Amino acid sequence: MTPPQTTSSQTTSSQTASSETKVPAPRPWYVSALVAALAVLLLLGGVWAYTRLRSPFPYYGTLYDTPQPAASVTGLSVTNSGMVGSVVTPTTAALGAGKTTALFFGFTRCPDVCPATLAYLERVRQAMTPAEQAKFQVLFVSLDPDRDTPQKIASYLNYFGKAQGVQVREPALAALARSYGVSYVKAPLPGGGYQINHTSATFLIDGAGRRRLLWDVTQLGNTARVLNDVREVMAGS
Amino acid sequence: MTPNLSPTLLDLLAPRPDALWLIGILALSGWYALGFVHAPRREWPIWRAVLFGLAVVVALVITQTAVTDFTLNSMTLYMIRLMVLAELVPPLAILGLPAAYFAQERLVPHGRPAQALSWLLDPWVALALWAAIIVFWNIPASFSASLVSNTASGLLPLLYVFGGLLSWAVVLRPLPSVQGKGYGNRGWFGLLSALPMMSVGAVWLYSPRVLYAPYVGALCLWNTTPLQNQVNSGYVMMIAGLPGMALAIGQLMLWLIALADSGTVTEVEEPDA
Structure with a gap:
């Protein structure tokens, strides 16, 4: 076998290169x-x-790169919650209009995430001044409209302070959930029946009706930092 | 009922342009193509261009498709995306660079840029940066959860590319003029730099509960649970770290052989040219 021939110019250039490649x-x-x-x-x-x-403010929640318009929530709601002879009326929740909203999707038979979320949000609401409370609302949308009637939602929410609940029927519910990036699916239970597996995020919507950030349920326990986020969003809208 | 939770490969690969990544990848590809066209084939062989081309294709697939959107519902997919950016794209791109030709044509950095690169590619520096990226963003509870959650989607993929480029550049030594040549250093570096990733992977693999906050209550793709996703992410991280670790062990072997031979083999001095 003949070894590959090397031209004189190649030899010179490679020698130059190797002589210039000084190892530090x-x-x-x-x-x-x-x-x-x-x-x-x-x-x-x-x-x-x-x-x-x-964002100059150190938000605790995950911030949207650009605030997203929040889709309006239209469904059935009990308007005189806690009173005898409740009245169910078609409702379009006031998102924006100067009020800051914490919006959460869940279901009343939820064993853990939903009660924890609502309890945490109530804790945040109670830590506010009366003036702040007047400009803040917690909105709960049921992902189980077949079983969660407006009355049932209202009585469930009574355990957790002053949240407003809305029953949205399919297919409007699917469209609403999709617009927020919320997933939910019925999961059969071993003894019969089902539960809803769902996204556990809470969305903060500012007074101008824009989604500003979201918290995961694991973050909501930090009342002080969640409250700081709400106050900052309130002040900026 | 809700967003597609059982996407097919076609769904995952549906185009979803990300302008910043696209501009960066195309600019680098253009720079490479220009150099390749003008260089002699012997100095800049086709196999290097093929490897670089593969890196570009993989980077485009992972940044310009709907995979990004679906990572919200799958920690496994999220981890696959990051690992591809850190452990597949960088070695392919680095192997695609004709180091000897760059040195010969004086295309390697000189002066201050060379000094800066020399510091950046110091095994200690590269190891510390890579470990910081892996540990800080994967154990957020110990540090700042909000800093982590607010950089996870935009900045973190870029940091993984950066960290991967540093790690693989130390191991593969594409810039001989600014990097030390000892196999021992590179081997130890490769072995140590794989440890943070392997450790995090092991934690995810064996943890009995979901640790990564954004996925605690997430609905996961393909009917998997968040815990299954976390376990799979652990496997992904470990498997992704294996090639680097194998290379590091190989380099350590070479170093040990050289060390063993150092007192027994008589070097034959070549006559001066």
């Missing part, structure tokens, strides 16, 4: 370690600066 001298390990620590500080500082650039 190794650094003392402690210098490298110090620079590594600085680089991590720079990285995390840069990330912090990026988030502050997106």
Whole structure:
């Protein structure tokens, strides 16, 4: 076999390249370690600066890049909740119109996420001043309209303070959930019946009717930080 | 009933342009194509262009399709996307660069940029940055949950590409003029840099409850539970770390062999040209 021929020009260029490729001298390990620590500080500082650039206020919830218009919630609701002889009326919940809304999708037979969410939101509401409470509402939309009648929703919500509940029938419910990116599906239970598996986010809608951020149920337990988010959104709308 | 929770491959690959990623990928591809066309084939072989092209195609698939949207309902898909960006695109792109040709044509950085790159590609620095990216964004409870949740969709994929490029650049050494050449350093680096990922992967694999807040109550794709998704994410992370780890072990072997030979093999000096 003949070895590949190398032309003189190639030899010269590769020799030049190799002679120019100087390998840098190794650094003392402690210098490298110090620079590594600085680089991590720079990285995390840069990330912090990026988030502050997106929003000067350190929101606890996950912020929408641009505020999204919140789809209106139209359905049946009990208007005189807690009173004898409740009246069910068609309702379009007032999203925007100067009120800040915490909107949550759930169902009354939910064993964990829904009661926890509503309890946390009530805790936030109670931590507000009366003036703030007047400009804030908690809105609950049932994802189980077959079983959650307006009366049942109203009596369920009575356990959790002053939330407003709405029953939205299919297919309007599917369209509404889709517009918020909420998923839900019926899951059969072993002993019969079913439960609803669903997205556990709570959406904060500002006084101008725009979705500003969302919290996961795991975040809602931090009342102080959730309240700060609400106050900031209230002040800005 | 609600958003499609059983997407097919076609659903996942439906186009969904992301302008910033697209501009970046096309700009890099254009720069590469120009260099490739003008360079002699012997110096810039086709196999390198094929690897770089693969990196570009994979990056386009992972950033310009509906996969991004579906990651909201699948931690596994979310992790696959990040791992592809960190562990597949960077090595393909780096292997696609003709390092010797760049050095010969003086296309490698000189002066201050070379110094900066030399620091960035220092194994200590690269390891610390990569570990910070992996640990900070995967154990948010210990740090700042809001910082993590507000950067997870926009900034984090970019950080994974950055971290992956750093890690693989240290291991594959595409810039000999600014990087040390010892196999030992690179091998140790490769082994250590795989540890944070493997550790997080193991935690997800064996945790009895869902740890990653955004997926605690999420409805997951393909009728899986959040916990199943977390376990699968652990597998994805571990499998994604294996090639880098295998390469690191290989480099450590070479280093050990060289170390063992150092006192026993007589080097034959080549005559000066």
